[in-house]
Amino acid sequence: MHDSPPKIKVEQFSSWYGDKPVHKEISFHVRANEVLGIIGPAQSGKTTLLRAINRTLELTAGARSTGTIQVDGEDVRWVANVYELRRKIGMVAPLPVGLPLTIYDNVAFAPRCAGLSRKSDLDALVEKCLRQAALWDEVKDRLDSLGTKLSGGQQQRLTIARALSHQPEILCLDEFSIAIDPVTTMRIEEVLKELRKDITIILVTNLTQQARRLADRTMFLWNGEIIQLDRSEVIFSENPGNQKTYDYVHGIFG
């Protein structure tokens, strides 16, 4: 597994919103089928990094970047089909973004955009994704009601089902537990443990312990720079080899 080519390779990546720099020449890679945790205080550039990977950063007027991000060896900037790239990556936002559609249509959205229209195929796919996100049993009787009528935790699982609906090879989760209760958080963590067998996961998290529980390796991003990137055992050990990491992980970061 350690010899396989990296799923994502970031080199000398810098980014700006207007004149305001965010990342400062960071380089790292994500291995196929690993869970990479990203921790770091607010405003460090975690969200921006994810948005650069699926090329939604360019939707913000004034956002720029240099350096390269490769997915499967291909520079995302020059991919022939940006829609295909985005379908390769599932994205889950901090606050669940329930599109103003029914539960069914939320999950069927991406496959339909990709051209799938057979009802039976869609039905099967919707059920599969909702099951994967541990939501099927709760919503199977009301697939036709609005997604926004679900509770916060259910909505977040709906967005996970939706992110899985285009069968991505990479799943990016951006502080998914920020607005949901601990019980639901644990349920989703169980879901992720299942998913990690098949796909590569980037887990940006506000709960450092979550990275410890789930991530193979963890990156400490601070102020647009990688302070440390190592196996999670090392990052969360009593002696990570970096004082800043130790301070942040142990909550004495100032």
Next chain:
Amino acid sequence: MISRRRRYEILSERSIETLIYLCGISAIIFVFGICFFVFREGLPLVFKEDTNFSLGKFFFSTEWFPTSMANKRYGALALIVGTLTVTILAMVIAVPFALGATVFLSEFCGGKFRETLKIVIELLAAIPSIVWGFIGLTVINPLIIQVFHVPVGLNALNGAVILALMAMPIMVSIGEDALKAVPDSYREAALALGATRWQMVFRVLLPAAKNGLLAAVLLGVGRAVGETMGVLMATGHAVNIPFFRDDGSFNWGWMFESVRTLTATIAAELGETSQGSDHYRVLFLIGVLLLSITFVINLTADLVVKGIRKQK
């Protein structure tokens, strides 16, 4: 004990409150005043005896001869149909254009270009209707005659094009607000799921903004129904139901027939009537009809905006 200063504050606060209250009340009083006036001038005709007027004929007869010496007739059906024809035709023309312009403005262009476009559209809204009527007479009508090879003369299409142009700015600016109100996170979520921009617009934005867009259309309709000068000048002013030929067969060229609207009739005829006459009162009844139509449209728009329409 209340100090002097405190008493002064309470007093000034009270008087400001009263002032604002009066302003609010006065708006209501004006609306009711106008309604009262229009109804008072129009309604007596409905209950008057020994007159040629009857409500049944008013709504179902096409014979509008209010100034005939021998036999006055007050059938407004042709005028109602005229208003409906021109308004609906105008909306058929305006809605697709306005929707396209709205989507283009809010999703597909940015920066200076967008600001310029918005200013141009607002300028369009500021053109007085008499100028539109003039443009209809001198530019659009000759164009229609040339393009469609129809007989010389003013027609419903001409009026509809003008109404469309007049209603479009209000529809675009309200429609744009509706699209702007859709959170950016929806856009990003849709695109992150691999949707193209068009898919994002059609499958997420338009459904999400549908109430606001519907309200925009309704306000455009209200604008079109109430418009007077432009259509008075542009539609030809013949009392005529355009859909049937003399032999009763369907007239496929209906949009090239001359028609007359409710508003234009009031504008053209009220000056010639003597106050209190049947003719005078029937014009006010038309006013009552117009008031009711626009009231219903605006109320619907309001309810739609408030989202009282039940969602599934």
